[in-house]
Amino acid sequence: MNSPKKVLILIRHAHRDTTLSQEDNSLSPQGKNQALGLCRQLSSTFQLENFRLLSSPKVRCVETLKPFLKKSNRTIETDPRLFEQQPNEDSLQFKKRITEVLKSCYSHPSESTLICSHGDWLSFALKLLVGARADFKKASWVEVSVVNKKPILKLRYNSQ
Secondary structure: OOOOEEEEEEEEOOOEOOOOOOOOOOEOHHHHHHHHHHHHHHHHHOOOOOOEEEEOOOHHHHHHHHHHHHOOOOOEEEOHHHOOOOOOOOHHHHHHHHHHHHHHHHHOOOOEEEEEEOHHHHHHHHHHHHOOOOOOOOOOEEEEEEEOOEEEEEEEEEOO
């Protein structure tokens, strides 16, 4: 780690539009409101200017982070390792993928990262980081501070 403290904000994407039968739907009107509320909520708690924005390539995840572009001087980076567990992927492969992303966050020069992904990915990541379990509802988040390479859960689990 380049600094003694890192902050990871793990976010589940907001509600997606299910009126169309697509695998990669965009956000519903409810989801767009959730994304705006999430941005307001987090920007009242954190200084987001220098946060790294990391997202699953799924449209619903990228759109969940779009309101943060106005608060951050970054772009949204997409990473396919943030996809949900794939049908042909066993638990060890899934764990390896999640671990790779978390290690990349530790070594990245940004002190803080917002990670937007899917419920199964986030639940597994949280378990790997701090041994805790959470059922991530749409547009919910938790904060994990990593101090001297030791993850500490600051339970700010929110759902709108």
